[in-house]
Amino acid sequence: MRKNTSKAIGAVLIAGIVASGLNGMPLNNSVNQINAATVEAGTPYDGAGNYNVAVNHVIINQVYGGGNNKGAGSHGFIELYNPTDSEVDLSTWSVQYEGATGDDKNDPGWHKLDLNGSIPAHSSYLIRTKKYKDNTTPANFQVPTGDMQWDDIIINGKGVAVTLMSNQQLLTDNNIFDNTSKKPLKEGYVDLVGVHGNDSMESEKAFAFEGYATDSQSTKKAVRRIDFQDTDCNAIGEDDGDFVIIEYNATDADYLQWARPRTTADGAWYATPMPEFKETTSLSSSEINVLTNTFGNNVESTRKFTWQMPASFSEGYVNVSVNENMTNAKKFNATKALNHKESASVFRAEATELSKNTKYYYQAVCGDVKSEVYSFTTGSLSDDFTFVRASDSQSKTESGYDIFQKAVTKIANTYNPVFIMETGDLVDTNYFEDEWRWFIGKSQGMFGSTAYIPVVGNHEQTSSYDAWAFREHFSVPNECTEEGVTPGTVYSFDYGKVHFVVLNSECKGEGLKSQAKWAADDMSKTKQKYIIAAIHRGPYGGAGIAGDVSEAFTPVFDKYNVELVLFGHDHSYIRTKALKNGVEDKNGTVYLECGGCASKQDSANSTIPGYAEITGTPGMPVYDVITVTDESIKVKTVTVDESTDTISDLQDTGSINYVNPDAKIEFEVLPKNHSIKENESTTEPATKENESATEPATKIEGINTTANAETTNNETLKTTDIIKEKVPAKVKDLKVKQVKKRSIKISWTKSKNVKKYEVSISANKKFKKSKTTTYMTSKKVYVLKKLKIRNYYIRVRAINGKKTGKWSKILIKIVK
Incomplete structure (x- = not known):
């Protein structure tokens, strides 16, 4: 844990001391005014010495964590910017840094760098920090030599606080800024940036911030002010927030040129709109594009289809037949809408009144353009079945989706699953259509013939982007329409003896609460023998407990005795013990992450959480093959070796950590009782x-x-x-x-x-x-x-x- 150096005067004064150690609590010693004669140029104080954030002042413009970033940026850095019309002397100023609890690369507490030189008007001043020695992957972005080099620290990639002071006195506690009075608590205060890690772990929480901080920072992303804006709110992607995320694993040269940190040598520069990545692909007007199929509200009798065409296309439909030559086909008209960018037509069609357990053939049609003939078989609400779970196919490069295509095609052809479910992070950049076209287009044969059940991940939805592209590529059944929940991302369906519930971990705050309420109501009505939930960020991850997700959903999973929760995000394998109320219980829920199904591969956390049964590093594309019978749910996890085009049990590949030496990767879950009597609760x-x-x-x-x-x-x-x-x-x-x-x-x-x-x-x-x-x-x-x-x-x-x-x-x- 990180160091908090608030001093205890004595045990009898504990209440006051604890309060003073909590960021954001109102205190009586805020620095409301300083001596007017001591107001320094470039600081946020008016002529009378009153703190006023509207006074033009030097700001912390950008912060990037240079820890284990896997080749995104070469170094961590802190970029200052001077929006005033005059040069500001920094020779008596300091920048101070404190990492979150999970920062294992620096000692606890605040670290100080005394600045030198000056920062010209409308210019930047760059502080580059120590390069992380374990970053062996070539850097995607080379951070330039700064105005100062700070080799005493490595900026944490998930959870940081950076303070700019007009003095050089080391901070000794976290009472930096009072978020009730909106006043600084330290003499010499100029600016503060605090951001939490995007996994929502307690170990990723910044100890100090202005306004409120969001769970936004990751190891490959910096936080940067919007047009040099400072309203004393460090939130990212919120209406009242001052910051946006910058992706230093991006491949778009114009984007990186816009985002890059500047030094004093770059001279004056000014705010310009953030460019989106430039698309290098386009929709074809001579073939059906990015066609997917999913279930309708009833897997026995309905099927949904989604595809895209250039914006000039206005009409489309799907022909469905029991004959491969498409004779006696029934026509189902599609609806058409422009996508969020108004650059493409999105078509959706639903085939209804189908017969269960029946093989059908279909074609999507727009004008004279027809897709290939694909097939699907309607489901059953009583038969045994096998489905495949994948996760985190994301890649920034086209070659990454080549890996996904080879692996998922091999899996689909080998196991012939009734559907494939992917638990989030289908692509790396939520809005970038190149990645969506690579993801679906390269595997079009599989997407055309196999129902694909998608789950939203943090790379599809952020606090400033409501999963638009995700929703424009898939149509889902029985969707949740609760307030605060992103439409088209939370839904449920029955297949065989299982009730499936798909959740969205990226709806923050009220959105999670609304989902939990909806999920409880949804589960209370099911008559199915099993319940399986799917979510991207699971409550019990490889790095720890995700507080927001755990708080929202584990009481629901416990109450309705959910057998299995499938999740992703960590890109490694973890299976928990059967858990209820956070402790091991044979009647509890098993939480399972398989790892990345394509090029995204990470090592399992070196510290095995107490709730884990097995963790592991697959090191190659990995999939769960899940078979449901009347007796149990059986889970087999396999890897795909592209070099030999072979499938192996994970038990025999990768690096596996067994908490229980008798545990096996292959396991089964027995059915539980899901009926809850009125006013009965399985939680405390x-x-x-x-x-x-x-x-x-x-x-x-x-x-x-x-x-x-x-x-x-x-x-x-x-x-x-x-x-x-x-x-x-x-x-x-x-x-x-x-x-x-x-x-x-x-x-x-x-x-x-x-x-x-x-x-x-x-x-x-x-x-x-x-x-x-x-x-x-x-x-x-x-x-x-x-x-x-x-x-x-x-x-x-x-x-x-x-x-x-x-x-x-x-x-x-x-x-x-």
Whole structure:
């Protein structure tokens, strides 16, 4: 965890000290005014010495993390910009950096670089940081030599804070800017940029920021101000935010020329609109383009088709026949709409009143242009079946989609799945039609004949781009229409004995809550034997728990006993233990990521999360082959070796980490009971003291929520007959001891009538939900490591099935 150097005056002052250590809390020592005589040029203070962000001042224009970026940019950097009409002397100024908890390349706390020289009017000043030695992939973008070289740090790729000061005093805490009064808290304050990592992990949260920060930064992307705008809001992609994302793995030369950081040697420069990548492909007017087929609302009797043509095309339809020569075909007219860019016609048609378990042939038609004749077989709501799961086919280059084409075609021809589901990041750049045309066009034979079930990933949707291109290439069944949910991205369908629920992890805030409500209602109505959910960013990922997704969906998965959750994003293999309420439970849900199905391949995290059963690095395209029968769901994971055109079990390839030495890659999941009685919940009941006892352990800054407890928080806990459950006794003799630096041991006396304990630790004495983390354990001792240096409130209570005991007394511990 990162270092917070707010000093504790004494245990009796803990409430005030904790409050002062939390970014954004109103404090009484904000720097509202400075001596007018000391106002420096280039700072955001008016003639009377009052802080005013509207005063033209030097800004932090761009920040890029040069850590494990896999060849995107050669170095990390911080670019300053002077929008004023005068040169500004920087010789008494400093830039200061602090990484998020997950920053393992720098020591905790703030790092300072004293600046020298000056920054000319309307010019940039570039600080280039140390090159990450493990970046062996050739850089896509060479960061120029800066005005200063800062070799003491490597900027983190996921979660940073950078502060610009007009003095050279080292920052010692995170009370930089008061986001209630909108005033700085430090003398000499000029600007601050804070951004969270895009995985939404607690370890990726910036400790300081203006306004609010968004989960946006990744290892290949910088954050850059919109036209030098500064309104004291660090959000990215929001209406009130000051920043956009810059992709340094882009291949478009004009885009990179626009985005690149400047130095003083570049001279004056001014804001221009951000260019989109230039398309090198175009839609053909002599053939049907990017044709996909998916299920309609009923897999037995409907099918949906989507394709594109140049904008001049106005009419289209689909012919469907039981005969391969297309005789006696039935015509289904298509609707036509221009795409979001108004550069193409998007056609959608739906075939209805089909017969189940029947092979059909079809052609898409626009004017005189006809597609090849493709075939599909309607589904059944009762038969056994096999489908394939893929993930993260994304690539910035055409050759990457060649790899996908070879692998997915081999898989489709070998296993003949009834459909292929891909759990997000189908392409790398959401709006760039070159990539969509490569993705679908190169595998047109497969897309034409196999239903493709798409899931939105963070490369299809961002906070500023509502998955337009994704939605213009696929039509989905039974879609969610709740407020805040991107249309055409959240949906459900039945196939065989399974109810499938497809979710969108990239709808932030209210969008996730709306989805969770919809998903609960949707699952409550199913009569199917199994429930399988699909999402891009899973609650239990390879790098840790995704707080926003976990908070929204795991209570729903737990309540309705979802058998399997398929997810992507990490580009490596991870399978969790069966989990319920965050702990191992034989009746719980298994979460599974296979890894990248094409060129995108990453190594498994070196630290195996406590909830994981197996992790692994496939190192080549990988797919799940999933067979559903009346008895079970069987999952087989295979790799495709392009060099030999062979398929192998993942068990026999790649680098696999087995938590349990007896575990196997191939596994099966047994059916569960999905019916929930009225007012019955499989999650722990909420109380006034603790708003959500099932809140995933991801809320509080300063706690590693993935795998650092010495005692396990995922032992198997039996779900028992609750008829004779008794209320457990109040936990007594609670003790907290610091066992080593930033680590504490919590212990208590065993209570009566108890099956497990809930350990609650908070940075807020009232255990405010957003500042509190809870853990479940069946033991009477719990160890937490890598805590932040701050004060914590700790309490424990006993749980017996659905009965909960009273909270123990609250202990206060100053962690050092």
